[in-house]
């Protein structure tokens with residue numbers, strides 16, 4: 001059937017037709033909000049490259065959690081910034097580490113909120129790498145031992161789900177093994193499975209003070225040119241026991257999201273990363289983009305590409321827009 005019999009504009013003519021025909025909608029139930037907590041007391045510091053995003057000391061974080069709860073966001077992912085960093089990422093797994101204290105504090109007050117913890121070394125190492133370093137090299141298997149300690153300590157503190165983000169081979173399997181050994185077989189793992197060595201993490205590294213002191217992350221994060229390799233990463237993480245797999249960043253990798261969706265029936269998350277957030281915020285500030293429409297469209301694209309869950313710094317703003325009826329606008 002062709003023009004003039006078929007006219008695609010027919011279903012675009014009226015608001016109610018457009019709504020009826022709409023294929024994708026955003027829901028707050030699928031959003032995960034990243035929250036930064038830092039050591040110390042009484043502080044709330046805006047991240048300079050991420051307007052509207054703050055780092056909180058544990059005693060101040062309630063304000064942000066309240067906002068997320070009010071917005072109807074079911075889950076947060078916590079990142080910690082410790083005062084002390086060392087070569088072994090000790091503050092990532094000690095019982096009174098920033099994340100462990102933060103998880104206990106939040107879980108106590110908001111038992112129904114899903115708390116996901118990021119399992120990585122880079123915020124806790126003095127060199128900023130996601131692994132143990134020896135002679136300028138990032139060691140995989142030595143790092144797994146630390147990763148196990150971090151995940152276990154976070155779950156012991158009350159985390160509902162752990163999310164390894166360091167791109168070490170075997171991390172998911174190592175975490176599954178240690179959690180099962182300690183009877184945490186019901187705690188799911190969300191694997192940062194296809195995580196690219198991306199320039200879009202820049203603002204996050206500001207926020208988390210986690211920029212590598214030497215070199216870059218290309219010996220463990222993926223080459224932006226590759227998609228078949230991403231399918232291998234996803235497959236391996238599923239075999240190792242990942243419950244949710246993730247593609248990160250999101251917008252520059254929509255093809256990867258779509259490909260994973262077509263090939264695997266596992267729950268799929270996508271991380272709309274700091275740079276994706278800051279780009280829109282910056283352009284809007286300059287008056288070059290309509291902020292709300294741009295953030296809506298960017299996030300909708302991630303869902304349309306096939307992501308079930310979206311980690312996004314826009315979560316609270318988007319939830320408000322969802323409530324205001326943007327899905328039906």
Ligand code: PBG
Nearest residue numbers: 120122165200201204273274275
């Ligand atoms: C830690 C980690 C990073 C992000 C999430 N977990 C940074 C990195 O790999 O350098 C990035 C998130 C963002 O940019 O919003 N490994």
